[in-house]
Amino acid sequence: METEMDVAVIGISHKTADVAVREQIAVAENEQVALANLITGNFENSGCMVLSTCNRTEIYFSGKAAQENVDEVRRIINSFKNTDCFSNPEISYTFRGIKAVQHFFKVISSLDSQIVGETQITCQVKAAYDVAHDAHFTDDILNKLQNFGLQVEKKVRSETFLTDGAVSISFAAVEMARKIFQNLQDKNVLLIGAGETAELAAFHFRDKKVASINVVKRTASKAKNLAGRFGGQAFGLEQMDRALEKTDIVITATSSREFVLHRQQVEQMAQRRNYKPLFLIDIAIPRDIDPTCAAIDGVFLFNLDDLEVIVAKNLERRRTEIPKAERIIEGYIKEFVRWYQTRPVTETITRLNRHFEKVRRSEFDRLKKRFPEETWKEVDYLTRSLMQKYLHDQIMTLRNSVDDPQQRSRYIALVNEIYGLESVESKGENNEKI
Amino acid sequence: MKLISQAISVLLPTLYLGAIFVYGLIFFSKTKRLVKFTPFIIVFLLLIHGTGIVLRGMVFHALPLVSKSDALSFLAFVILLIYLILELTYKNKATGFLLLFLPFLLQTVSSIFYDWNLVIDPILQDPVFAFHVVTTIGGYTAISISAVYALMYVLLNRNLKNHKMGPVFENLPPLMLLESMSVRSVQIGIFLLGTGILLGHFRANAVIGSFWPADPKVLISDALWISYFIGMGISYLRKWRGLWMAYLSIAGFAVLILSNVALVFFQQSFHQFN
Numbered sequence: 001m002e003t004e005m006d007v008a009v010i011g012i013s014h015k016t017a018d019v020a021v022r023e024q025i026a027v028a029e030n031e032q033v034a035l036a037n038l039i040t041g042n043f044e045n046s047g048c049m050v051l052s053t054c055n056r057t058e059i060y061f062s063g064k065a066a067q068e069n070v071d072e073v074r075r076i077i078n079s080f081k082n083t084d085c086f087s088n089p090e091i092s093y094t095f096r097g098i099k100a101v102q103h104f105f106k107v108i109s110s111l112d113s114q115i116v117g118e119t120q121i122t123c124q125v126k127a128a129y130d131v132a133h134d135a136h137f138t139d140d141i142l143n144k145l146q147n148f149g150l151q152v153e154k155k156v157r158s159e160t161f162l163t164d165g166a167v168s169i170s171f172a173a174v175e176m177a178r179k180i181f182q183n184l185q186d187k188n189v190l191l192i193g194a195g196e197t198a199e200l201a202a203f204h205f206r207d208k209k210v211a212s213i214n215v216v217k218r219t220a221s222k223a224k225n226l227a228g229r230f231g232g233q234a235f236g237l238e239q240m241d242r243a244l245e246k247t248d249i250v251i252t253a254t255s256s257r258e259f260v261l262h263r264q265q266v267e268q269m270a271q272r273r274n275y276k277p278l279f280l281i282d283i284a285i286p287r288d289i290d291p292t293c294a295a296i297d298g299v300f301l302f303n304l305d306d307l308e309v310i311v312a313k314n315l316e317r318r319r320t321e322i323p324k325a326e327r328i329i330e331g332y333i334k335e336f337v338r339w340y341q342t343r344p345v346t347e348t349i350t351r352l353n354r355h356f357e358k359v360r361r362s363e364f365d366r367l368k369k370r371f372p373e374e375t376w377k378e379v380d381y382l383t384r385s386l387m388q389k390y391l392h393d394q395i396m397t398l399r400n401s402v403d404d405p406q407q408r409s410r411y412i413a414l415v416n417e418i419y420g421l422e423s424v425e426s427k428g429e430n431n432e433k434i
Numbered sequence: 435m436k437l438i439s440q441a442i443s444v445l446l447p448t449l450y451l452g453a454i455f456v457y458g459l460i461f462f463s464k465t466k467r468l469v470k471f472t473p474f475i476i477v478f479l480l481l482i483h484g485t486g487i488v489l490r491g492m493v494f495h496a497l498p499l500v501s502k503s504d505a506l507s508f509l510a511f512v513i514l515l516i517y518l519i520l521e522l523t524y525k526n527k528a529t530g531f532l533l534l535f536l537p538f539l540l541q542t543v544s545s546i547f548y549d550w551n552l553v554i555d556p557i558l559q560d561p562v563f564a565f566h567v568v569t570t571i572g573g574y575t576a577i578s579i580s581a582v583y584a585l586m587y588v589l590l591n592r593n594l595k596n597h598k599m600g601p602v603f604e605n606l607p608p609l610m611l612l613e614s615m616s617v618r619s620v621q622i623g624i625f626l627l628g629t630g631i632l633l634g635h636f637r638a639n640a641v642i643g644s645f646w647p648a649d650p651k652v653l654i655s656d657a658l659w660i661s662y663f664i665g666m667g668i669s670y671l672r673k674w675r676g677l678w679m680a681y682l683s684i685a686g687f688a689v690l691i692l693s694n695v696a697l698v699f700f701q702q703s704f705h706q707f708n
Contacts, residue, residue: 158470159466160466179590179608180608180610181610276675276676277676300594309597
């Protein structure tokens with residue numbers, strides 16, 4: 001794969017720079033258009049796409065800008081963000097050709113993400129592409145790159161376990177609940193105490209549209225604010241039994257030194273519920289729920305350690321899937337290279353067809369009066385057919401030269417010279433949206 | 435035709451085993467690529483199995499349910515059909531690994547004991563008899579499936595309780611879904627088996643002049659059906675659920691199978707038409 005490709009990326013990510021630097025060089029959506037405009041304005045027949053998330057800022061560019069002008073593009077980016085970060089090799093990176101393509105495929109399929117397998121990055125890349133495309137800053141190379149990238153992402157997601165399983169404590173709690181209950185929409189959640197993880201879990205449950213999220217704190221007034229955020233009821237500790245009524249999922253995260261939920265309480269609760277499954281999530285240290293509750297029929301108790309084990313297992317599993325994903329990426333890189341190699345041939349064939357059609361059309365218009373009008377359709381058909389016959393061998397010769405770079409260049413140059421074809425396709429002709 | 439039918443009967447256990455292997459790969463998370471092909475595998479298996487049943491029916495010019503082997507094969511076919519519906523409805527492929535063992539075993543036993551020189555009793559060509567057999571087998575199928583789902587419930591419940599996050603945990607559908615699938619299956623089973631038994635009584639009255647013949651198979655089938663019906667009624671009234679219901683379903687199925695096996699091997703019954 002020695003093909004020189006006019007595509008490059010300059011970037012800074014969580015792997016090379018800390019959050020302070022990433023904040024400084026982030027490119028807002030309205031700035032993305034301005035930056036792409038600057039780059040494509042400086043180099044005609046170039047494409048540009050700016051991807052800026054909390055974990056990375058990357059500028060992908062193609063065409064003339066990516067040929068011998070990478071340093072100049074870097075200067076433009078630095079100047080635009082009023083920084084020299086993009087020139088610092090310790091915190092920034094530049095990939096050209098195949099390496100840039102590989103990097104893009106890794107990014108879009110979340111192999112390069114901070115948490116491998118997170119799916120948000122795909123949406124962010126799509127959004128960045130949409131911004132660039134809508135402002136007409138993408139060319140056929142970037143369009144194809146995005147097209148292939150989405151295929152890579154889809155295949156990685158459907159054929160590997162890279163995106164499967166929860167990788168945060170809060171989401172692991174939701175995943176466990178979904179393993180117990182058929183659906184969460186008729187389930188009531190009770191949050192006892194508060195803490196970042198517990199609140200996050202409650203927010204995840206809210207996203208799953210649970211029936212209600214109520215909150216218990218030392219006093220009802222303290223619980224009111226948090227309960228309000230979930231649209232639930234607030235209870236004080238003394239109202240615990242009332243709060244537990246009709247609850248299916250309990251999340252505890254108090255700083256109490258003693259158990260907040262005792263076995264007897266949970267036993268009564270389970271009995272009242274006729275031993276319908278009851279999911280208890282104890283993410284407090286020290287623990288809030290008597291661990292012997294786990295022995296009660298229909299009660300499923302998970303503490304912080306249990307959830308951490310699940311998360312670690314899922315992360316490990318994702319790591320083991322990386323080679324599979326990389327193999328998929330390698331396959332698509334080959335396909336992209338193949339497309340790139342055929343690109344000048346395809347363009348030449350298109351131009352050749354267009355040139356001959358132009359000649360045929362003008363001759364037809366000039367000479368058609370010599371034929372009776374009722375035969376024009378047949379004459380048009382005949383000339384078109386003749387033209388296709390004459391061109392067939394030339395097109396086939398061009399197509400067969402795809403695998404031999406020297407022969408390919410020679411033939412393309414020859415055809416261009418003989419027929420006086422334009423050497424460059426005007427930008428935007430292949431700018432079809434993915 | 436007979437040769438093709440015989441070839442299919444030999445081929446079917448191998449095909450079932452192949453399907454179990456594919457589902458096993460999915461169950462143990464070895465591949466994701468095969469997931470999208472599973473409905474096609476089941477449909478292919480159904481087509482081959484269905485063709486085998488039809489051809490055997492054509493060979494003997496009678497319903498393909500005239501011997502124990504035929505009944506077992508038909509039972510395997512119906513389980514597979516119901517499984518396909520469940521897989522497409524609940525979008526869960528993993529239960530296939532556990533559920534397909536049942537039709538595989540039934541078909542293997544059936545293939546081994548197929549009799550290719552059957553002499554068909556004219557009684558077996560009666561349409562009421564056919565309906566009796568189909569509904570009874572349908573009932574047994576639904577009860578078998580209920581027991582398999584109950585077993586899955588017990589396994590998943592145990593894994594959740596012990597925080598074991600292995601293939602069982604990862605692949606089985608939610609606990610409450612397994613419970614509702616098991617209960618629904620047993621309800622359908624009781625209805626179909628009841629219909630089949632009732633039709634059998636009417637048919638016995640017409641053929642041998644006794645609505646309630648003193649036949650061990652009839653008596654045991656009636657007793658089992660009444661036990662299932664009462665069991666379901668009590669569990670509904672007392673709101674039994676979860677593990678209790680799962681154990682009840684598994685125990686009921688075990689009694690059902692053991693009593694039928696005992697009948698086949700140790701008792702004479704007028705059901706032995708051939």
